[in-house]
C-alpha cells in the first residue's frame with residue numbers, strides 16, 4: 565500500500581500518516597497500513613485497488629489492476645486464466661503459509677505453557693528453612709528468567725527469527741511431556 569500511495573504522490577510521514585487523498589485537509593489524518601489506507605477524519609478506506617480507482621476516477625477494479633500492472637511492471641496477465649503451474653505455485657504458497665501459522669500458534673502455546681509452569685513452580689518455595697526443597701522449585705529458580713526471555717524474544721521476532729527458535733521450542737515440548 566505504501567509503495568503505491570507514495571508512487572501516486574502521497575507524502576507519508578514516519579508514523580505512516582499522510583494528508584487524506586479523499587477529502588481536503590491541512591493536517592494528516594489518513595493512515596497507511598500494509599494492505600490499505602484509512603482516514604480517521606472522513607472514515608474513507610481503500611485497499612490498493614480501491615485507492616487506485618479513487619485517485620484516478622476509474623470505475624472498474626480490473627482497469628485499476630491494469631494501471632497498477634503497467635505503472636509497477638507487475639507482469640500479471642490481466643484477464644487471462646492462470647496456468648496450471650501458476651495455480652499449483654499459488655496453492656503451494658497458501659499451504660506453506662497455513663502450515664507456518666499453525667506452527668507459530670503451537671510454538672507460542674509451548675512457550676507460554678512453559679513460562680506458566682515456571683511461575684507455578686516458583687510458588688513452591690520452602691515455607692521454612694527446615695522444609696525439603698521441592699525439585700520443581702529449584703528447577704524454576706534456574707529457568708523462570710529463561711522462559712520469560714524466550715517468550716519476549718518470540719513475540720518480537722519476525723518470521724525467520726521465530727523459525728530460528730524452532731529447535732529450542734521442540735526441546736521444550738519434549739521436556740513438557742515428562743513434566
Ligand SMILES: [Zn+2]
Nearest residue numbers: 584587603606
Ligand atoms: Zn479523509
